[in-house]
Every structure is written in C-alpha cells, then in structure tokens.
Amino acid sequence: KQGLMAGKRGLVMGLANDKSIAWGIARALAAEGAELAFSYQGEALKKRVEPLAASLGSSLVLPCDVGDETTIDTLFQSLQDEWGSLDFVVHAIGFSDKDQLRGRYADTTRDNFLMTMDISVYSFTAVARRAAAMMPQGGSLLTLTYYGAERVMPHYNVMGVAKAALEASVRYLAEDLGKDKIRVNAISAGPIKTLAASGIGDFRYIMKWNELNSPLRRNVTQEDVGNSALYLLSRLGAGVTGETHHVDAGYHVVGMKAVDAPDI
Numbered sequence: 177k178q179g180l181m182a183g184k185r186g187l188v189m190g191l192a193n194d195k196s197i198a199w200g201i202a203r204a205l206a207a208e209g210a211e212l213a214f215s216y217q218g219e220a221l222k223k224r225v226e227p228l229a230a231s232l233g234s235s236l237v238l239p240c241d242v243g244d245e246t247t248i249d250t251l252f253q254s255l256q257d258e259w260g261s262l263d264f265v266v267h268a269i270g271f272s273d274k275d276q277l278r279g280r281y282a283d284t285t286r287d288n289f290l291m292t293m294d295i296s297v298y299s300f301t302a303v304a305r306r307a308a309a310m311m312p313q314g315g316s317l318l319t320l321t322y323y324g325a326e327r328v329m330p331h332y333n334v335m336g337v338a339k340a341a342l343e344a345s346v347r348y349l350a351e352d353l354g355k356d357k358i359r360v361n362a363i364s365a366g367p368i369k370t371l372a373a374s375g376i377g378d379f380r381y382i383m384k385w386n387e388l389n390s391p392l393r394r395n396v397t398q399e400d401v402g403n404s405a406l407y408l409l410s411r412l413g414a415g416v417t418g419e420t421h422h423v424d425a426g427y428h429v430v431g432m433k434a435v436d437a438p439d440i
C-alpha cells in the first residue's frame with residue numbers, strides 16, 4: 177500500500193453507520209494506506225460495521241463496550257494477538273441520556289452525570305493506557321470534542337461539562353505519554369448530523385446558526401474532519417500534542433458576526 181499512512185496500523189472506535197464522524201476519519205486514513213481495525217458497541221451494530229469495514233479492506237471488527245473494563249481488555253488482547261503493535265487510535269465515542277440533552281444543565285442527575293463522564297471521558301483514558309502499551313515506537317491518539325466544552329451551547333448541558341474534562345485529559349495524557357513519543361490530541365468538530373447529534377435538542381437550529389455565523393459560512397463535513405484527523409495521526413502532525421484543534425469552519429473565533437449596522 178502507498179500513501180501517508182502506508183505501513184501504519186490503527187484502531188477506530190465509535191463507528192455506528194456511514195454518517196459517523198469515525199467513518200469520515202476511517203475513509204481518509206484508508207485512502208492513505210492505513211490498515212484499520214474497528215470496534216463496535218454491541219451486537220446490533222455489528223452488522224452495520226462489518227460491511228463498512230470490509231469496504232475499506234478491513235476484517236478486524238471487534239466488540240467493545242467502553243463502560244465495561246473487561247471488554248476493553250479483550251479488545252486490546254485481540255489486537256495484541258493479531259498485530260502485536262499499534263500506531264494510532266481514534267476514539268469517536270460519547271454518550272449521555274438524551275432526556276438531559278435538553279432543558280437545564282442544573283437538572284442533570286447524579287446517575288447521568290457519572291455515566292456521561294464514564295463513557296465520554298474516562299473511556300479515552302482507559303483506552304489510551306492500553307494503546308500506549310502497544311506502541312513501542314510511539315504513536316498518535318485522537319478523540320472528538322465540541323465547542324460546548326468551552327462556551328455554553330444550547331442543550332449541550334452535561335456533555336459540555338464532560339467534553340471540558342475530556343479536553344483536560346488530552347493535555348494530561350499528552351504529558352504522561354509524550355516521553356514515549358505518543359501524541360494525544362482532540363478535534364473539536366463543528367455540528368454534523370449523526371446518530372449521536374440527533375439526541376441533542378434543536379440540533380437543526382444549531383446547524384443553521386453555525387452555517388450562518390461561521391467565517392466560512394458553511395457547516396463542516398465528515399471529510400473535513402477526516403482530513404484533519406489524517407494530519408494529526410500521520411507524520412504531518414509530528415510536532416503537535418495536547419492540542420484541541422477546531423475543525424468548525426472557524427465558528428469558535430467569532431464573538432459577533434458583522435452585519436450591516438442598523439441606525440441606533
């Protein structure tokens with residue numbers, strides 16, 4: 177195989193269907209010659225993920241529910257047996273009770289707070305530790321976050337708090353693993369219509385708002401995120417770690433969009 181990722185092997189976690197951000201990333205990596213393994217959450221997703229993986233020439237499709245330490249161990253044991261080492265991991269996983277992705281953050285329950293932090297934050301650390309043990313030559317780890325970590329966005333609520341913790345974990349992991357030449361970064365993606373996003377209240381309105389108010393006057397695509405992921409996961413990103421890189425058509429830099437000034 178030829179390309180920027182030729183000879184590189186990596187795990188993609190969080191593929192649910194062809195709308196998933198993980199799918200945009202997987203396609204960009206495969207197009208540059210990467211060899212991919214995929215993990216899926218539960219039996220119901222297996223039949224969706226297998227054909228997608230096969231279309232990229234991958235037959236290593238393994239179950240893993242990140243809420244369960246034993247399934248994470250089993251996944252990494254399988255990768256150890258199959259490949260022996262790893263070059264990169266993509267973590268495109270997040271979850272919260274959708275009833276709490278609307279209304280007030282103040283009403284978040286303790287149970288959902290802990291579950292959201294467990295699945296959306298701790299899982300990246302749990303995965304990073306095991307992946308690092310399989311990266312004797314160094315490697316690159318990537319997770320997905322959203323601007324709701326930095327600023328209040330409608331309905332994002334407990335997910336915003338979780339993403340803030342995830343972004344902080346990226347910085348701590350970058351320091352812990354940097355000595356071993358392992359880089360750790362996040363992409364903060366603009367809103368994209370996926371299964372997970374459909375759980376967020378008024379998502380269509382949020383997308384329209386981003387389209388109208390971002391410097392590029394458009395929403396980002398799976399391909400945009402995939403190409404930036406390629407940069408962070410390949411040698412092109414060799415000097416970058418601990419970073420939250422915005423792939424959001426520039427939305428995060430805008431305080432207020434210019435309009436034809438009304439007479440005040």
Ligand code: NAD
Nearest residue numbers: 190191192196197217241242269270320367368370371372
């Ligand atoms: P998606 O629904 O396609 O992917 C979410 C994935 O998380 C699914 O594959 C699901 O199976 C997996 N998952 C949930 N709980 C899990 C568990 N316990 N164990 C294993 N896997 C589990 O949606 P997406 O939008 O592609 O989400 C991917 C990542 O991108 C998430 O972290 C999300 O927060 C982030 N993100 C999404 C957007 C957006 O607008 N879509 C923007 C910024 C960041």
